Amino acid sequence: MQFISKKARAIAPYTAGEQLRDRTYIKLNTNENPYPPSLRVQEALAAFPAEELRRYPRPDADLLRAAIAGQEGVSPENVFCGNGSDEVLALSFPAFFDTDGAGACFADLTYSFYEVFASFFGIPVTIVPLRGDFTFDLDALARTVCRGYYIANPNAPTGVGIGRAEMERFVADVPEKLVILDEAYMDFFGESCVPLTQKYENVLVVKTFSKSYSLAGIRCGYAVGNARLIAALCRMKDCFNSYPVDAVAQAVCTAAVQDKAYYAGVTQAVISERTRLQGALRELGFTVPESASNFLFAGRARAGGREIYTRLKEAGILVRFWDKPVLKDFVRITVGTAAENDALIAQLKQILS
Numbered sequence: 001m002q003f004i005s006k007k008a009r010a011i012a013p014y015t016a017g018e019q020l021r022d023r024t025y026i027k028l029n030t031n032e033n034p035y036p037p038s039l040r041v042q043e044a045l046a047a048f049p050a051e052e053l054r055r056y057p058r059p060d061a062d063l064l065r066a067a068i069a070g071q072e073g074v075s076p077e078n079v080f081c082g083n084g085s086d087e088v089l090a091l092s093f094p095a096f097f098d099t100d101g102a103g104a105c106f107a108d109l110t111y112s113f114y115e116v117f118a119s120f121f122g123i124p125v126t127i128v129p130l131r132g133d134f135t136f137d138l139d140a141l142a143r144t145v146c147r148g149y150y151i152a153n154p155n156a157p158t159g160v161g162i163g164r165a166e167m168e169r170f171v172a173d174v175p176e177k178l179v180i181l182d183e184a185y186m187d188f189f190g191e192s193c194v195p196l197t198q199k200y201e202n203v204l205v206v207k208t209f210s211k212s213y214s215l216a217g218i219r220c221g222y223a224v225g226n227a228r229l230i231a232a233l234c235r236m237k238d239c240f241n242s243y244p245v246d247a248v249a250q251a252v253c254t255a256a257v258q259d260k261a262y263y264a265g266v267t268q269a270v271i272s273e274r275t276r277l278q279g280a281l282r283e284l285g286f287t288v289p290e291s292a293s294n295f296l297f298a299g300r301a302r303a304g305g306r307e308i309y310t311r312l313k314e315a316g317i318l319v320r321f322w323d324k325p326v327l328k329d330f331v332r333i334t335v336g337t338a339a340e341n342d343a344l345i346a347q348l349k350q351i352l353s
């Protein structure tokens with residue numbers, strides 16, 4: 001159609017995991033938290049005055065940013081909030097990269113949104129392969145000519161994490177390049193590089209409320225870094241949307257960051273189930289890289305990724321499958337409740353028998 005731009009016609013958008021509503025599924029495909037948001041979050045939501053929705057929200061989410069800053073041990077000027085960390089990541093491309101010269105560098109197997117954003121903003125990309133065991137080759141990354149990096153840590157969809165000490169060596173090794181660390185799953189690993197943002201100007205950490213905070217539906221994420229990096233993100237935000245974080249999200253997420261104790265318990269529960277599920281999957285013959293996240297990347301079993309995905313779906317269990325090289329031998333399974341994981345294990349036993 002003549003009204004559609006060349007860009008809109010040509011771009012390959014990101015494909016999110018299925019959000020099917022045709023029946024009740026055990027939903028282990030988009031890394032949501034199996035536990036509910038904290039009671040304080042539920043109270044903040046119930047207490048939110050509808051009258052307040054008449055007004056625009058605080059444009060820079062300053063109360064939420066102050067609460068996040070308090071929790072992360074930084075200043076509010078070091079925090080930027082967006083409509084999900086996907087939006088924060090999107091804005092980071094035009095904020096820190098140009099369409100000419102050296103562009104962005106990331107791994108071959110990582111969050112596929114990076115490629116989409118780079119393509120959307122016309123930013124050149126260099127891809128560096130992971131090692132055969134799905135770990136990052138940080139030396140190869142450091143040698144790559146680029147302006148900056150996107151590193152999901154823990155990585156998606158592999159679940160593999162890089163410890164803070166190792167990441168600090170890398171960051172110190174590439175002082176002229178910006179290192180953007182996507183820590184969507186970091187609470188399940190506990191090696192956050194937020195402290196490095198106080199010491200190194202070239203580190204930006206991006207986090208989300210969608211996974212460890214059980215708030216995927218509220219759409220809020222944030223970045224922590226040097227105040228000048230944060231100001232650049234703000235400038236980009238104000239080119240698209242002055243109010244990306246709505247008033248309800250600001251109130252709810254502020255309550256969430258103030259309830260560390262509850263979320264520490266929930267995170268611990270996910271981690272112990274992860275250990276149990278990882279053991280069970282390996283017993284069934286799956287190759288499962290050691291997970292530092294709330295999901296397991298399981299494959300190379302008697303059945304391929306597509307067959308496992310399809311048969312689980314027929315049985316009412318959703319997992320994630322990608323029909324791409326390497327990934328097609330695997331499925332990505334979100335750690336669920338003990339009962340959900342038991343149901344998954346029982347189905348997998350049948351499928352593989």
Ligand SMILES: *Cc1c(COP(=O)(O)O)cnc(C)c1O
Binds near residue numbers: 085087111152210221
């Ligand atoms: C889930 C996820 C995000 C973020 O999601 P939002 O819901 O937009 O905050 C970002 N990066 C990775 C690697 C993820 O898996």
